[in-house]
Amino acid sequence: MSTPDAPSYYQPNVQHNSALSVVKFYSSCFAGAVAGILGLQNWLGFALFMISTLFTSSCIYFINCRGKPAKYIPGGLTELVNPGQDNMFTFVLVWTLFYGIVHGKEW
Amino acid sequence: MSASEVSLYLDPQIRDWVLFPITLVMILVGILRHYVVILLQSTPQKLSRAALREQRALTRSQILRATSTKSLLPPSYYTSISRHLSQAFESGKYLKDGPPKPGDAPASPLNPMTDPAAMDGMMAGMKTQMVMMVPQMVIMGWINFFFQGFVLIKLPFPLTLGFKSMLQRGIETPEMDVRWVSSLSWYFLNFFGLNGLYRLILGGENAADSSRDMMATPFNTTAAAGPGQDFAKLFKAERDNLELAEGLYSWAGAGVEERVLRKYGKLPPQ
Numbered sequence: 001m002s003t004p005d006a007p008s009y010y011q012p013n014v015q016h017n018s019a020l021s022v023v024k025f026y027s028s029c030f031a032g033a034v035a036g037i038l039g040l041q042n043w044l045g046f047a048l049f050m051i052s053t054l055f056t057s058s059c060i061y062f063i064n065c066r067g068k069p070a071k072y073i074p075g076g077l078t079e080l081v082n083p084g085q086d087n088m089f090t091f092v093l094v095w096t097l098f099y100g101i102v103h104g105k106e107w
Numbered sequence: 108m109s110a111s112e113v114s115l116y117l118d119p120q121i122r123d124w125v126l127f128p129i130t131l132v133m134i135l136v137g138i139l140r141h142y143v144v145i146l147l148q149s150t151p152q153k154l155s156r157a158a159l160r161e162q163r164a165l166t167r168s169q170i171l172r173a174t175s176t177k178s179l180l181p182p183s184y185y186t187s188i189s190r191h192l193s194q195a196f197e198s199g200k201y202l203k204d205g206p207p208k209p210g211d212a213p214a215s216p217l218n219p220m221t222d223p224a225a226m227d228g229m230m231a232g233m234k235t236q237m238v239m240m241v242p243q244m245v246i247m248g249w250i251n252f253f254f255q256g257f258v259l260i261k262l263p264f265p266l267t268l269g270f271k272s273m274l275q276r277g278i279e280t281p282e283m284d285v286r287w288v289s290s291l292s293w294y295f296l297n298f299f300g301l302n303g304l305y306r307l308i309l310g311g312e313n314a315a316d317s318s319r320d321m322m323a324t325p326f327n328t329t330a331a332a333g334p335g336q337d338f339a340k341l342f343k344a345e346r347d348n349l350e351l352a353e354g355l356y357s358w359a360g361a362g363v364e365e366r367v368l369r370k371y372g373k374l375p376p377q
Contacts, residue, residue: 008177025303041263086302092264093300096293100126100260 009074017073020060021084027056028087029094036098049083049091057081115258115287125254125290132249133297134304136242141309143238149231157203161338164201168192168345175352177359185356193349196342203338247294254290262286 031052035045057080061069070076154162171178171188178185195201255277266274266285274285274292368374 022307025307028303036263039263042265045263086300086306089296089299090301090303093296095263096260096296097126097130099263101122103261 014074020073020080021087023056023060024053024083024087025090027052028083028091032091032094033098035091035095036100037102039099039103040095045095049088053081053083115261117258117260121257121259125259126293129250129254129290129293130297133246133294133301136246137301137305138308140238140242141305144235147231147234147238149227152227155203161201161203164192164195165338165341165345168196168349172348172352175356178356179359181360182356182358185358186353189349189353193346196346196349199339199342202342243298247291250290250294257289258283258287259290259293260288262288262292 028049031049034052035048038048040048060080061067061077065072065080069080073079075082171185171192175185180188258275258278264286268285271285274288275283276289276291278287278289365374369376
């Protein structure tokens, strides 16, 4: 007989996944601050953002999802890794801010 | 990178009195906007009992349909609910104005301009739109008036020369690196970058998100299940959908005893 093959999600739990976007926001904020304080420029800064995004999602992947993201997140792995446009802009903002504050004296 | 090696010495006062104020003002204005929009939202008008019944009948059938391929309802219950609903849809029992009489002409679709309820919805959308646009223009005017004509900050990443006219407006130095930008560029960085912060402070459904309302129009509020819909037609379509769903129906609990026994090894595996 038919066993449930497509994973079914309980809607309130999916809504609680917005905690994930909060974590992503914090992650991109701190990545921006680190990049700005270290004085990274050009592609080095964006590389740091990539690394931080991958690190954050791998933490969620292994610790929170126990290796099965599709079980918890409707979009699966792509949804987990994708930082979203907002967070990318947040990263650029915080990066520029901290770069301006910290390295302002050396100009 | 020879051009960017030439260092500019910016007064730290610029940082304290331009960079921080712009950021702070934009955050606070975003929060203010959120609360103003909440205040402006008019409470939705109460529907009459018949109109509510009309909508709920449709919702009920949609819920039934959505799970029909793996329904938790046993077949007897499923078919009885489904038949009952499709009969009711056919006879027009749940229609707001009662079942249609045979001689009636089909009602023409309502014009949203003449319907006062739809008009109210459109006005509310327009008001929200105003609350969105006015602060942006005010802040841009404020920045242009007070903070124009000097370099504010150095971007940590290079941009192409095409950005020069936009990001260095009011600074007449053709040789300067594009990475030195004016306060208006800082405004745009904030404009796009603060959405995440608003989401954190105000929750997911906040009204402070500024880049989203570029796409929104004041007229899309009526596009959702507005009062101008022809429910007779919707019911007819829903009845077809119900029949289709009944064909797709399967019970999640079918043969569950055997499956459980087989899982725990009480029956030989197939």
